[in-house]
Amino acid sequence: MVMLRREGWPVGRKRVHRLYCLEGLQLRMRGRRRKTISLHRGPTPRPTACHQYWAMDFVHDQLINGRAFRVLTVVDKWSRESILLEADFSLSGHRVIDAFERLGKQHPLPKAITVDNGTEFTSKVLDEWVYQRGIQLDFIRPGRPTENGMIESFNGRLRDECLNVHEFMSIEDAREKLEAWRIDYNQCRPHSSLGHLTPSEYAKRGQETTSEATCF
Secondary structure, eight states, rough: HHHHHHHOOOOOOHHHHHHHTTTTOOOOOSSSSOOOOOOOOOOOOOOOTSHHHEEEEEEEEOOOTSSSEEEEEEEEEOOOEEEEEEEEEEEEEEEHHHHHHHHHHHHHOOOOEESSSSTTSSOOOHHHHHHOOOOOOOEEOTTTTGGGHHHHHHHHHHHIITTTTTTSSSSSHHHHHHHHHHHHHHHHBBBBGSSSHHHHHHHHHHHHHHEEEEEE
């Protein structure tokens, strides 16, 4: 019904159900079943400035007492900046939205975000939120992590340089150490792909170039 409304059809739940029955269509099965994968919507265009296209994923780790936690990782696909490292024991679709609402107060939200087919990214609540914000979710094909290679590479570095190095006493301790690593990564780590600039330097140079072009 949501898809019909997006296409401009003035429909309601009762009308859709009536037409569904008249056409003899099979009703949705009740009970648990395997969630169908999201449709791959094609690769996003190549970014030309900051905050146009992001990529996000999850990384798992555990505290010193063995309790597992997750980290939502978000990277800018143009500057390679680490936009967010959100750690908690549970990160549902609602929590992802809350994190992006906070980001929206600090950065412009992107045109598109590349994601895998995890349940948090295919949830109705997230789909509705990105639709309202005019953001496209670019789903990679199942079993093709290389289609989101930038975030996969970033996650590998995060694990090697932070998660595998530190012991986390609590979730608050994990958040502090992750944020310290994120700042160091953005401000002190030059990338050969960025002309040996740090992500923050590259982003700043890009913003200055854009401002000069706008003035002319």
